[in-house]
Amino acid sequence: MNVLIGHYNYWIVIFLMMAGLYVVIAQGNLVKKIVGLNIFQASVFILFISMGKVEGGTAPIVTQGVSLYSNPLPHVLILTAIVVGVATTALALALVVRINEAYCSVEEDEIHQQDQSF
Amino acid sequence: MITQHLPILQVIIPLLTAPVCLLVQDRRFAWGVSLAASWTAFLIAALLLDQTLEQGVISYELGGWSTPWGIEYRVDTVNAFVLLIVTAISSAVLLFAQRSVAREILSTRIPLFYTTFMLCLAGLLGIAVTGDVFNLFVFMEISALSSYTLIALSEQRRALTAAYQYLFMGTIGATFILIGIGLLYMMTGTLNMQDLSQRLPAVTATRTVETAFAFLTVGISIKLALVPLHLWLPNAYAYAPSVVSAFIAATATKVAFYVLLRFMFTIFGASFAFKSMPLSFIFMALALAAVFAGSTAAIFQDNIKRLLAYSSIAQIGYMILGISFASVTGLTAAILHLFNHALMKGALFLSLGCVVYRLGMANMEQMRGLGRLMPWTMAAFVIGGLSLIGVPLTVGFISKWYLVVGALERGWWPLAVAVLVASLLSLVYVWRIVEAAYFQPPSPVRAGEIREAPRSMLLPTWALIIANLYFGIDTSLTVGVASQAARQLLGVSE
């Protein structure tokens, strides 16, 4: 029972993560793949942040009379990771715009077909 | 005083060049500054290697914070060797770049090319030099994002889809690595590699650490293009501009391989990686699959860049095979091949760059009769090809020799045979090009127009070819460093 209560949040996060990854792998639409990638990454962020949570702690900003804080390190890592994520997204979307101009399509299999016939 | 800051200067000098190139927006200036920065970085790498050989491990605490609290740069023989090869390749490639880039990239984008190139270099060096796992992730993303951009700089539209495919695989790989790092942090409370290696043994029996190990291995394997996660690689190499193919083929997968070594041996430790996990067997199977699938696929390629890309997949297999022996000789072979393969592929892609410079593309069709039209270029290509096969007096022979010795040491003679058979496969695909270049007449239409490539491009190509021959004859430096690096990784005293 303890295992269930102690870990259920991680399982939810894993489910979200895998939903995102599934969209990335299974979908053929390039925009949808990017959305999936973002969901995958956002869920990894939740995993990190939930491991930083401390029972009874407050936000990691030093205040008088408080001694228990959440772990600030995962927060810092995820701040950096979010920035990395948005940088990747911007680049991926720019690529999609260019691909659409070159192939007039954002469907993976249509692009593949055009490459083969060419 | 300056010598103690060498580890950070190694990364900061290329990093600083990037915004400067963007500010000035001048082609010649950007090229000059990048070249100077790259050569400086090469010099620094040589000094660092010298220091590590003499004094042992160099540690540099960024921000002055003592080790587990801040980020540490940590240079030992292994990464000093990697730094040396990466900066050497970038210096040669940049020398080559001026003419080649002018032909293959739109002139307005050229300053941006140098900016991105320097960012990529800084990212790769940052990965190699750091002693902190999260810092490694950040620099991995710098180098990854800039490689996607570099590939997309090409004028061919297929470069766009290649970059896109690479972006997806690369990002999934990076996210896997991030998950692995998170799980490790969860169990140990630290991100410093040295600190991790001390704190991990207490918790290695847990399922969480096993999962972390699995995620890190898979994530790095994607970056490394290990079969069956290699699908991004052939297109990325084939459709990128020539300089970019040469640079990325010779460095990016090598640095990823270094990361694998670092995680497996320094952080987890050889005993965990090979005793608790059935890794030796898995790696051997994947390595053989990579060697044979890569070489066979290479035989059937028409686009020569693509051919070399498949051959790279096979060569990655050799390196992984070296790891799977989990012995000093095996690791020595792997590290040697890391260095030697960078030299070979750098030289081969540069000589192809010369062909593309004159002919616009490099398919089997274009190679016909080139032996007479571009003698120096094709001679370089042939020597590089011999090195790829593993003919004596070239570097390729040295690394295969150690690989075979490592296999025999273990008593796994079928593996030694497999390595030799695979060499025959590479003989086939190299021969196809040699045959086209020397035994077929050039198509009469262009015979008059094709001249030898300009000297500024032949010079760096031949510099790498000469390195291929030199290190194939005088092995004291490479083998000495590689075996010391292997001992350091395995924790065997000298």
Add this chain to the structure above:
Amino acid sequence: MIRLRNLFAVVMLFGIYSFLTASLFVTLNAVDVAFTEAAVGAGISTFLMLSTLALTVRREKVRRKRTVIPLLVVTIIGATLVYGTFDMPYFSDPSAPLHSHVARHYIEASADEVGVPNLVTAVLASYRGYDTLGEVTVIFTAGIGVLVLLGYRKRSGKS
């Protein structure tokens, strides 16, 4: 979302997901991260995706897809992760190892060493300031990448 053909709706749902994530971060006491996720996930990313849709297409084409293999892959990866959770410290357990080593040093010593009340800022800008330089570089790289891909079109069209 997988079945949804209207890409506009897909992107809006993603924006909502990001916003919910940000609110979740607030309840997990990660205010800085929540702020950033709201600005980035629900803001920039969604905005950029909408811009891309405006430049490309709004609807996905209907076609058959193979779903068995991806499902299998995802299930295996998910199962591995679930396997890994069993030895994890319990959620929000203050005695977990990750709260005791480096993080404790930050909480206890940063007032004397950095002197900034916001611990996240102290770690981000000072203890791990070099990572943040890397972060700036990543953003810079993305800017260059977008310039390479989408800038310069007019001039190149003429030449």
Add this chain to the structure above:
Amino acid sequence: MRPPIQPHNLVLRISAKMLIPPILMFALYVLFHGETGPGGGFQAGVIFAAAIVLYALVFGIGLARAVATERLLRVLASLGMLLYVGVGLASLFAGANFLDYDVLAQERLEGQHLGIFLTELSIGMTVSAVMMIIFFAFAERGVRR
């Protein structure tokens, strides 16, 4: 991208005019307040860029480009990075390790404050500039088609 909203759309124009200055002020507040509360250079940069983007959407990209020229944005993005590296090199020249803020001022904590302030500022510069670069790149791609 959609064409800019018609000039006679009074409500939008007036409300945008009223909103943009407070947004810019808020960005600065977030930037300087990062030491004591949530926020910092990255968030500030994003908010600052958002204000300019709002201006461009309501009053047209051409007008916004008159201020945020391509050249200016590139300079801003590069300067941000150079400033960050410069802070690191300053501590190098002061005899300490890279990015060691302790030596930037007489007092140790003062040095830390200065270092954090300068780095947050440089993050804000680069992030806002890059966000605008990305926005304009996407937006102008649409206009040209």
